[in-house]
Amino acid sequence: MPPELVLTPREMRQADAWTIESGLPGIELMRRAGHAVARAAAEMLTKEARVIVAAGPGQNGGDGFVVATRLAGMGHRVSLGLLGEVGRLAGDAALAAKDWKGAVEPVESLPFAEADLIVDALFGTGLARDLGGAARVAVERMNASGIPVLAVDLPSGLDGETGRVRGLAVKARRTVTFAARKPCHVLMPGRAFCGEVEVADIGIPRVTLEATGGRLFANAPPLWLDRLPKPGLDFHKYDRGHTLVVSGGATRTGAARLAARAALRIGSGLVTVASPPEALGVNAAHLTAIMLRGCDGPEGLHQILQDARLNALVLGPALGAHSGTRAMVAVAAHARRSLVLDADALTSFEGLATELHQVFRHAPAVLTPHDGEFRRLFKGHPDILDPESKIERAHRAAAYTGAVVVLKGPDTVIAAPDGRAAINENGTPYLGTAGSGDTLCGIVAGLMAQGLPAFEAACAGVWIHAEAGASFGPGLIAEDLAELIPGVLRTLLR
Numbered sequence: 001m002p003p004e005l006v007l008t009p010r011e012m013r014q015a016d017a018w019t020i021e022s023g024l025p026g027i028e029l030m031r032r033a034g035h036a037v038a039r040a041a042a043e044m045l046t047k048e049a050r051v052i053v054a055a056g057p058g059q060n061g062g063d064g065f066v067v068a069t070r071l072a073g074m075g076h077r078v079s080l081g082l083l084g085e086v087g088r089l090a091g092d093a094a095l096a097a098k099d100w101k102g103a104v105e106p107v108e109s110l111p112f113a114e115a116d117l118i119v120d121a122l123f124g125t126g127l128a129r130d131l132g133g134a135a136r137v138a139v140e141r142m143n144a145s146g147i148p149v150l151a152v153d154l155p156s157g158l159d160g161e162t163g164r165v166r167g168l169a170v171k172a173r174r175t176v177t178f179a180a181r182k183p184c185h186v187l188m189p190g191r192a193f194c195g196e197v198e199v200a201d202i203g204i205p206r207v208t209l210e211a212t213g214g215r216l217f218a219n220a221p222p223l224w225l226d227r228l229p230k231p232g233l234d235f236h237k238y239d240r241g242h243t244l245v246v247s248g249g250a251t252r253t254g255a256a257r258l259a260a261r262a263a264l265r266i267g268s269g270l271v272t273v274a275s276p277p278e279a280l281g282v283n284a285a286h287l288t289a290i291m292l293r294g295c296d297g298p299e300g301l302h303q304i305l306q307d308a309r310l311n312a313l314v315l316g317p318a319l320g321a322h323s324g325t326r327a328m329v330a331v332a333a334h335a336r337r338s339l340v341l342d343a344d345a346l347t348s349f350e351g352l353a354t355e356l357h358q359v360f361r362h363a364p365a366v367l368t369p370h371d372g373e374f375r376r377l378f379k380g381h382p383d384i385l386d387p388e389s390k391i392e393r394a395h396r397a398a399a400y401t402g403a404v405v406v407l408k409g410p411d412t413v414i415a416a417p418d419g420r421a422a423i424n425e426n427g428t429p430y431l432g433t434a435g436s437g438d439t440l441c442g443i444v445a446g447l448m449a450q451g452l453p454a455f456e457a458a459c460a461g462v463w464i465h466a467e468a469g470a471s472f473g474p475g476l477i478a479e480d481l482a483e484l485i486p487g488v489l490r491t492l493l494r
C-alpha cells in the first residue's frame with residue numbers, strides 16, 4: 001500500500017484541473033463527488049427520513065445539488081436551501097442545480113431541527129474569509145439543532161489548508177472528501193470538527209495527485225514500514241547501533257534515563273548515558289543494561305565522541321538552558337553523528353536561532369520542539385513563526401536549520417529540509433505527561449542508530465510513541481512508554 005497523500009486545496013484544484021483537461025468533464029467529477037456523499041448519507045438514513053441540504057454559492061454548493069437530486073431519486077424526503085441566488089451559481093454548480101427539480105429555499109428558512117440528517121454543502125476548499133452574515137447564522141443553527149451533519153468535502157468554516165476555524169465551523173458527524181484528505185482533516189483543530197472522514201475515489205489517478213507536489217503525507221506505517229530495522233541473523237549488537245544520551249546534573253537525571261531506555265527498547269544495540277561527574281552515582285544506581293560514562297561538559301562530550309561507534313546522540317532533556325548546552329550542541333553538530341535535539345538544547349538558543357542556520361545540513365539531525373520551544377527558538381524570525389499553517393512553520397524551520405523538525409502536539413508535524421512532511425494523528429491526550437517527550441527523543445535516536453534516515457526515523461518514532469501511548473490510555477506515565485514499544489513493534493513487524 002503506498003503512503004497516503006494529503007493535498008492542499010491549491011494542489012487539489014490543480015489535480016481537478018488536470019483531470020478535466022485530460023477529458024473528464026468537471027460536471028462528471030462533481031456528480032461522482034455528489035453520488036459518493038449521497039451513498040454515505042443513505043447509510044445514515046432510513047427510507048422515510050428527512051434530509052436537509054444546505055448549499056453554498058460555489059462548487060461545494062454544486063455538490064450539494066447533486067446530493068439532493070440523488071437522495072430524492074432514492075426516495076428520501078429532501079429539502080434544499082441555498083445561500084445566495086440560483087441565478088448567480090456558476091460553472092458546474094449551475095449545471096448541477098438544473099438537475100434539481102425540487103424547490104430552492106433560502107438557507108435562512110431551513111428547519112434544521114426537523115431533519116434526520118443535514119448535508120453541509122455551504123463551503124469547501126474555496127472558503128476565502130471568516131464566516132459572517134447569513135453563512136454564520138446558518139452554521140450556528142445547524143450546530144444548535146443537534147441533528148447529525150454530513151459534511152461535503154470539509155465542514156464549512158474550516159480553512160482547508162490550515163485546519164483553522166474561520167470564525168465558526170460546522171461540527172460534522174461524518175465527512176466525505178474527494179481523492180485525498182486535505183490538511184484540515186488531519187491538523188487540529190480541524191480534525192475535531194470532521195467526525196469520521198471518508199475519502200471517495202472520483203476518478204483522479206494517483207499519478208495526477210502526486211504530480212501536484214505529492215510531498216505531504218499522513219504519518220502511518222506505509223510511509224516507513226519497509227525501512228524499519230530488523231536485525232539480520234548474523235548481526236551483533238554493534239550492527240544495531242550505539243546511542244549516547246547526555247544526562248543533566250545530579251537532581252535532573254531522569255529525562256536521560258527515559259530516553260536511554262526507549263532507545264534500547266526500539267532496538268539500539270547499545271545505549272550509554274553520558275553523565276556529569278556529580279550525577280554518576282545517581283545514574284549508576286538506576287541503570288542496568290544501559291551503560292554509563294562520565295562526561296564533563298562540552299570537552300567531555302568531545303572526548304567521548306572520539307569513539308566512532310557511537311553513532312546517534314540525544315542532547316537536551318534536563319541539560320539546562322545555558323551556554324554550556326549550546327557548546328555541547330556545537331560539539332555534537334561538528335561530530336556529524338545522528339542527532340536528536342530537544343528541550344534545553346533548543347531553548348538555550350532562545351533568540352539565537354541564527355547560530356543554527358544550516359548547521360545541521362551535513363549530518364542527520366532531528367529537532368523535536370513543542371509549540372513553546374518552537375516559539376522560543378525562533379523568536380525574532382517572523383518568517384518562520386507567522387505562517388498560519390503548522391506545516392508551513394515546520395517546513396520553514398527545517399529549511400532554515402537543515403534538520404528534520406518534529407513540531408509536536410496532538411497533530412505533530414514532521415518536516416524535512418527537502419520539502420517532505422507528514423502529519424501524525426494516532427496519539428492520545430494521555431501522552432501529555434512529564435517525560436513523554438524525552439521518551440520520543442530516545443525512540444527517534446535509537447532508530448537513527450540502526451540506520452534509519454532522519455525523516456523516516458522521526459516519522460516512525462512519532463507514530464510508534466503515539467501508538468504506545470494510545471494502547472495504554474488512562475493512567476499513562478512516561479515510564480510505561482518504553483515498555484509498550486515491544487508490543488507495537490511486534491504488530492508492525494509481524
Ligand SMILES: NC(=O)C1=CN([C@@H]2O[C@H](COP(=O)(O)OP(=O)(O)OC[C@H]3O[C@@H](n4cnc5c(N)ncnc54)[C@H](OP(=O)(O)O)[C@@H]3O)[C@@H](O)[C@H]2O)[C@@H](O)CC1
Pocket residue numbers: 013016017026027029030031033056057058059060061063092122123124125126127128129130131132135152153154178
Ligand atoms: N471541478 C472541481 O474542481 C470539483 C470541485 N468540487 C467541489 O468544489 C469545492 C470547491 O469549490 P469552490 O472553489 O467554488 O469553493 P467553495 O468552497 O464552494 O466556496 C467558494 C464560494 O464561497 C464564497 N465564499 C467564500 N468564503 C465565503 C464566506 N466567508 N462567506 C460567504 N461566501 C464565501 C465564494 O464567493 P466569493 O469569495 O467569490 O465572494 C464562492 O462563491 C470543493 O470543496 C468540492 O466540494 C467537487 O465537486 C469535485 C470537483
Ligand SMILES: Nc1ncnc2c1ncn2[C@@H]1O[C@H](COP(=O)(O)OP(=O)(O)O)[C@@H](O)[C@H]1O
Pocket residue numbers: 370408409410411412427428429430431432433434435436437438439440465
Ligand atoms: N493531546 C495530545 N494528543 C496527542 N499527543 C500529545 C498530546 N499532548 C501531547 N502529546 C505528545 O506528547 C509528547 C509531549 O512531549 P513534550 O511536550 O516534550 O513533553 P515533556 O517535555 O514533558 O517530555 C509529544 O510527543 C506530543 O506530541
Ligand SMILES: [K+]
Pocket residue numbers: 060120121122123124151152153154155156
Ligand atoms: K462543506
